Amino acid sequence: MSFSVRDIWFKGYRSLRSIHFEMGELTIFVGANGTGKTNLYRGLQLIQAAARGSFAHELAREGGLAAALWAGTRPKNEPARIHLDVGLVGEAAAYRYRIEAGLVQQAGGAIFGNGFLGEPQVKLETLKFSHRGREQTVLERKGPSLTILGQDGKRRSFGVPLLASETALATLHDADRLADIAAVRRALIEWRFYHGLRTDRDSPVRQPCHAVATPTLASDGHDLAAVFATLVHIRTDTAALEESIEEAFPGARLVVPMPDRTASFGMVFPDNARRIYEAGELSDGTLRYLAMAGALLSARLPPFIALNEPEASLHPDLLVPLAGMIVRASQRTQIWLVTHSQTLADAIRDLSGVGPHRVVKRDGETWLEGLRLSGDFADED
Incomplete structure (x- = not known):
């Protein structure tokens, strides 16, 4: 129910x-x-x-x-x-x-x-x-x-x-x-509550995780790699994920190997298309954006998602793509968003018609x- x-x-x-x-x-x-x-x-x-x-x-x-x-x-x-x-x-x-x-x-x-x-x-x-x-x-x-x-x-x-x-x-x-x-x-x-997902060197988001089919991202993001692997290799439903990554990082792509005992992921960028940058090498902003993608585009969304300042560490160019993911997720579940960013709030309003409460x-x-x-x-x- x-x-x-x-x-x-x-x-x-x-x-x-x-x-x-x-x-x-x-x-x-x-x-x-x-x-x-x-x-x-x-x-x-x-x-x-x-x-x-x-x-x-x-x-x-x-x-x-x-x-x-x-x-x-x-x-x-x-x-x-x-x-x-x-x-x-x-x-x-x-x-x-x-x-x-x-x-x-x-x-x-x-x-x-x-x-x-x-x-x-x-x-x-x-x-x-x-x-x-x-x-x-x-x-x-x-x-x-x-x-x-x-x-x-x-x-x-x-x-x-x-x-x-x-x-x-x-x-x-x-x-x-x-x-x-x-x-x-x-x-x-x-x-699910997503607030201040860690992106430091030892953060759970940067680590490989157990290879277990995972439909929903944990609040600390430790199973992000498993969420991506579930979308890519089990659900084979990656259109929204690929679109969100292209909007944020034109020409880049997410790489998710078939898991064995652990699941992992990396990114390939157009300026060095032969090299896969593993999660531990990605910038804080790139990793945070990918974590938001895992939270908002996972195979099964929870009935209620609360986001507290998801724009933290993100480059201003990523706020409109983030708004798109939030609006897309709100068509599948209920979203509560707290933000400092008027730019993010305005982008969500332009895409959804829903204005912010001050x-x-x-x-x-x-x-x-x-x-x-x-x-x-x-x-x-």
Whole structure:
């Protein structure tokens, strides 16, 4: 079952005091440094972390909940919490997943709850299902207590109290009786985030990898050679890949040997057509562009791809070809793009008709120009 992201609502996370907006198949964000673009991207990563079971660990790596909480003012009686909420829609049904994290409660030196002092504590978690105007709460977690809706329509308690660091979405694995929960968890885990793919000498992208048929590029790009080999030798579908390379590097071609125990690739350039430049020899910009090609043109795209500043290290001449790959991929899957480059955003708009949302800061709060409190945009009227 495949789902697209219908809307998100992030509240209390870093510079995101409270922001809710609807998503399209291609959503582009442009803004200056310090406006909070990466916080929007990071909020989606935390939702995926909830599905993977690493939600508390991810927040701990950010410096703990205290460092990740909205630092501005809040209503007097409102608890200090991070609220992440995503709406998913499929062919026949829609789901809404919500998770809230807060601080461990203390009174008289005692800690309330089953977590450590200072760790992010999951306070609330819900998964709601809606179909033909009818909504049901499939999963509801408050603190350590959890109730679920079975296939028989009856609610029951989950027998084991959850630790403060655990998420219900990752803990429940009974796919036979909890098909809705399993479907949402699987959809979120399949998301891909491509940010800062390393191109240094020891980066995974430069290394040969195991020769295993690979339909989708990993988030760190370590299986790029296998992705190319799958397109060339198994799917024999390289038209889009060849076109994207020709647009970026006229006269050059990608060389992908038939794998044995490992898969590898190289490039041949017109000024030295007899020499194959292996991945370890390619420039950072060339390698990053090829990694984006692997992410966006692979044999099977994930249901959702988030790109954070994919233009980094690229020569300006490569931005229009990159825009073409992004638009082509958006016809197969849902794309979320965060970029500093107005040139890239303009090229995508020219090719797709989809304009960017400008990310701004107002009184320390991240916001999108034209966004209304209803979650839609003024320019959509």
